[in-house]
Every structure is written in structure tokens, then in C-alpha cells.
Amino acid sequence: MKIRLWLSWLCVVTVALGSLLVAAIAEDPPATEAERAYEIKATILCPICDGQNVLESNAPVAAAIRAQVDELVEQGRSDEEIRAWMARQYGADVNAIPPRTGVASLVWMVPVFVAVVSVGALVFAFVRWRAGRELEVSEEDLRIARALREKN
Numbered sequence: 001m002k003i004r005l006w007l008s009w010l011c012v013v014t015v016a017l018g019s020l021l022v023a024a025i026a027e028d029p030p031a032t033e034a035e036r037a038y039e040i041k042a043t044i045l046c047p048i049c050d051g052q053n054v055l056e057s058n059a060p061v062a063a064a065i066r067a068q069v070d071e072l073v074e075q076g077r078s079d080e081e082i083r084a085w086m087a088r089q090y091g092a093d094v095n096a097i098p099p100r101t102g103v104a105s106l107v108w109m110v111p112v113f114v115a116v117v118s119v120g121a122l123v124f125a126f127v128r129w130r131a132g133r134e135l136e137v138s139e140e141d142l143r144i145a146r147a148l149r150e151k152n
Contacts, residue, residue, distance in 0.1 A: 037069050040073070040079055040083070042096075044095065047093070049062065054069075083095050
């Protein structure tokens with residue numbers, strides 16, 4: 001019975017991790033140039049606004065960046081080329097999506113690591129907690145239970 005329990009949990013974890021992996025890897029490309037430009041604008045921060053992307057900002061520089069993104073998308077530039085161009089023009093801080101290499105990759109890895117360790121700690125705690133619940137029934141407990149059954 002214990003093996004079946006572990007196998008069922010293994011299956012649940014495998015399906016959950018597989019689903020997360022597929023969701024993280026699979027990205028639907030935008031259908032149109034306008035959608036692609038919209039997604040790029042949503043991930044470029046306004047250089048003079050505090051924490052606001054250029055899509056939401058009303059600043060003149062944000063309007064200029066929106067127009068420039070539209071122009072670069074129409075020219076057929078890739079998302080990476082557009083982001084690199086913006087970083088050269090306005091500084092690396094305009095990219096709202098951190099790079100996936102170097103020290104900045106910790107932004108992507110640390111939450112996953114913390115989640116895995118947390119789930120592991122919970123499983124360990126529940127297994128220990130459950131193991132502590134297996135108590136032996138004393139003769140006194142059996143005598144009380146028999147007496148209560150006879151009363152009813």
C-alpha cells in the first residue's frame with residue numbers, strides 16, 4: 001500500500017513539473033506585427049517614469065519610444081534586436097525582462113529553487129508528522145472502549 005501511495009505522489013509531481021516545463025517553454029508567437037509591438041512596448045520601461053512601461057506612460061519620451069518600436073517592428077527587426085537597440089539608446093534599465101544569463105539569471109532560478117525546497121520541506125514535515133501519529137493502544141484504552149460499547 002505504501003508503494004502505491006509513493007507512486008501516486010510521484011505521478012502527481014511528474015505531471016505538475018511537466019506542465020510547468022511545457023508552459024514555461026511554449027510561447028505562442030504574436031499573430032500580427034501590432035501584437036508583437038504591443039508585447040515589446042509592455043516590456044520596455046520608460047526611462048524617466050518610475051517603474052512604468054512605455055505602453056502606460058504619457059511622457060513624451062515614452063511616446064517617442066512607442067513610435068520607434070513600431071518602426072523597428074515594421075522593419076522586421078527581432079525582439080532581441082529591438083531590446084538591444086533600446087538598451088543602447090536609453091540604458092540597460094529600460095528592459096523590464098531581466099536577462100537569462102549571468103548573475104541576472106538568478107531572478108529566474110531562485111524562485112523555482114525556493115518553491116522546490118519549500119515543497120520538499122512540506123513533504124518531509126508531513127511524513128514526520130504522520131509517523132509520530134502511530135501510537136500503540138494501551139490495555140486501559142481497550143478496556144474503556146469495551147466498556148463504552150457494552151453500555152450502548
